[in-house]
Amino acid sequence: MITIVNYGLGNLGSIYNMLRRIGVESIITSDHGDIKKARKIILPGVGHFAKGMHELQKSGLKEILDDKVLIEKVPVLGICLGMQLMTNKSEEGSIPGLGWIDASTKKFGYANKEYKIPHMGWNTVSVYRENRLITKGTEEQRFYFVHSYFVEVSRPELSFLKTNYGIEFDSGIVNENIYGIQFHPEKSHRFGMNLLKKFSEL
Numbered sequence: 669m670i671t672i673v674n675y676g677l678g679n680l681g682s683i684y685n686m687l688r689r690i691g692v693e694s695i696i697t698s699d700h701g702d703i704k705k706a707r708k709i710i711l712p713g714v715g716h717f718a719k720g721m722h723e724l725q726k727s728g729l730k731e732i733l734d735d736k737v738l739i740e741k742v743p744v745l746g747i748c749l750g751m752q753l754m755t756n757k758s759e760e761g762s763i764p765g766l767g768w769i770d771a772s773t774k775k776f777g778y779a780n781k782e783y784k785i786p787h788m789g790w791n792t793v794s795v796y797r798e799n800r801l802i803t804k805g806t807e808e809q810r811f812y813f814v815h816s817y818f819v820e821v822s823r824p825e826l827s828f829l830k831t832n833y834g835i836e837f838d839s840g841i842v843n844e845n846i847y848g849i850q851f852h853p854e855k856s857h858r859f860g861m862n863l864l865k866k867f868s869e870l
Contacts, residue, residue: 670694671706675723678712686854692868713749718761741845743870751848769843770822783834786816797828811851
């Protein structure tokens with residue numbers, strides 16, 4: 669069973685439906701009791717960093733998630749904004765992030781008009797470090813992105829995926845039981861299905 673955290677931001681139904689499609693049970697909840705019992709957690713998110721942190725704090729979910737992730741070491745997967753919230757801070761507002769991974773969230777800025785913001789659509793990932801979610805394999809792996817901000821880790825070992833969009837950025841980050849991905853696996857067909865299946869098996 670995977671617990672999808674509802675804090676008011678994110679494609680919750682799309683994630684739930686993709687998990688159901690691959691035969692994985694999940695619930696969407698903001699209930700403190702449900703989240704305290706969670707064995708695996710997905711932290712989704714679409715929208716503004718400061719708004720996301722404000723909602724987590726206001727709802728009392730931040731403290732519960734800190735306990736689950738940092739003390740109980742429950743596997744957690746942050747998706748898009750959910751990944752960015754795992755970092756220390758963002759250029760999108762002044763509220764500190766969760767600080768689960770030593771990284772910062774920065775805004776794309778291009779003088780070259782070739783690169784549109786947001787970065788939206790299919791793009792490849794390079795497997796920088798294999799782990800239980802993804803391996804290099806022989807086939808190019810492509811995922812669906814929609815974001816105007818990107819994550820930059822403080823140390824190379826905290827990154828496991830890289831993507832190039834004018835610059836190379838960290839599209840997958842990891843710290844022990846904590847995983848974050850910038851793309852949307854629920855919109856990424858078989859590549860996303862495979863990654864979510866592997867997360868469910870952790």
